[in-house]
Amino acid sequence: QHSFPRLLRPSPGVYPVVDSLALLDQLLEAGAGIIQLRIKDIAAADQETAVRSACRVAEQVPNCQLFINDHWQAALHHGAHGIHLGQEDLLAADLSAIAQQGMRLGLSSHSYWEVARALWIAPSYLACGPIFPTRAKAMNWIPQGIENLRYWVAVSDVPVVAIAGIHAGNLMQIAQTGAAAAAVIQAVVSMPDPSRAYRDLQATWLRASASSSPLPSSWDQAPPAGWPARPTLSPTHS
Numbered sequence: 001q002h003s004f005p006r007l008l009r010p011s012p013g014v015y016p017v018v019d020s021l022a023l024l025d026q027l028l029e030a031g032a033g034i035i036q037l038r039i040k041d042i043a044a045a046d047q048e049t050a051v052r053s054a055c056r057v058a059e060q061v062p063n064c065q066l067f068i069n070d071h072w073q074a075a076l077h078h079g080a081h082g083i084h085l086g087q088e089d090l091l092a093a094d095l096s097a098i099a100q101q102g103m104r105l106g107l108s109s110h111s112y113w114e115v116a117r118a119l120w121i122a123p124s125y126l127a128c129g130p131i132f133p134t135r136a137k138a139m140n141w142i143p144q145g146i147e148n149l150r151y152w153v154a155v156s157d158v159p160v161v162a163i164a165g166i167h168a169g170n171l172m173q174i175a176q177t178g179a180a181a182a183a184v185i186q187a188v189v190s191m192p193d194p195s196r197a198y199r200d201l202q203a204t205w206l207r208a209s210a211s212s213s214p215l216p217s218s219w220d221q222a223p224p225a226g227w228p229a230r231p232t233l234s235p236t237h238s
Contacts (some may be wrong), residue, residue: 002099004124007180008063009033010159013205014171015181016188016198017069019051023189028061030195031202034181036084036106038069047071052078067106076101082124087114095121106161110144115152125159128152132165150177171201175208183213 012033018024019039027035039047051074058066058081067082068075072093076081082104085093091109094196098105104124109115118126130143143165152162159180166174167187174182184201191197 001118001122002095004099004105004122005102007034007104007124007159008065011127011180011209012065013175013181014188014198014201015074015161016194017183017185018189021050021057023194024054024066025154026195027188027198028057028064029206030198032198034065034067035062036067036069036183037085039071048074048077051075051080055080065104067104072098082106084108084127087117090121107164109152115156119156119158121159125161126152126156127161127163127183129162129183130164131162131174132170146173147176149174149179153178168201168204171204172208175205176211 015034016027016032017036017038018027022033024037039050051068051071054066055078058064065081068080069084069086070089072083076097081185083098084106087107106125106127107118107121107123108127109118128149131149132143138195149162161181161184162179166182168185171182187201188194188197
């Protein structure tokens with residue numbers, strides 16, 4: 001089992017996921033405490049250039065927690081703060097090299113068994129979703145909802161990041177589960193002013209976190225009714 005460092009800020013709140021260096025720079029300037037560069041379908045040479053440029057931008061921001069999605073070799077080469085992987089990437093990624101370089105690791109999970117696998121690896125954070133329906137990517141998994149997220153938070157010994165379908169209308173629910181962060185894409189990047197959208201969401205998160213009550217003691221002893229019998233794959237992929 002590998003050892004991955006914990007997050008510099010254990011509860012960073014709103015976690016923007018962006019697909020361009022311009023948005024990365026803009027949101028870091030807006031105060032994002034954690035951010036992810038997620039660029040898909042890009043040539044290897046362009047991938048290397050994008051990751052290198054992102055890492056150089058992040059170096060100028062004190063305590064910047066920049067995670068690179070998928071492109072772990074380039075992230076290692078250019079000294080990113082962390083790497084975010086889907087569980088399908090675990091078959092190819094060199095977890096030993098990532099751990100030896102002292103890099104943070106975020107892992108996605110979509111079901112009970114994926115959460116269990118991720119917790120055995122003990123990443124820097126565990127991303128759980130889809131919490132709500134999303135248009136950001138095709139999902140083979142049904143939305144897990146607030147109750148399953150609350151359970152994952154209760155049983156996880158690493159910070160939990162909620163992901164998928166999160167926006168201003170449901171962000172407070174996410175924060176009140178005790179999750180460490182909420183990954184957002186459209187709620188920030190599709191807005192006319194992404195910086196303002198981020199700041200507004202972060203303010204909502206901080207208000208909700210300050211007013212949230214402790215988890216019921218029952219969460220320490222038993223999962224929600226029906227767990228884990230509830231299906232996790234969508235009907236068309238089961």
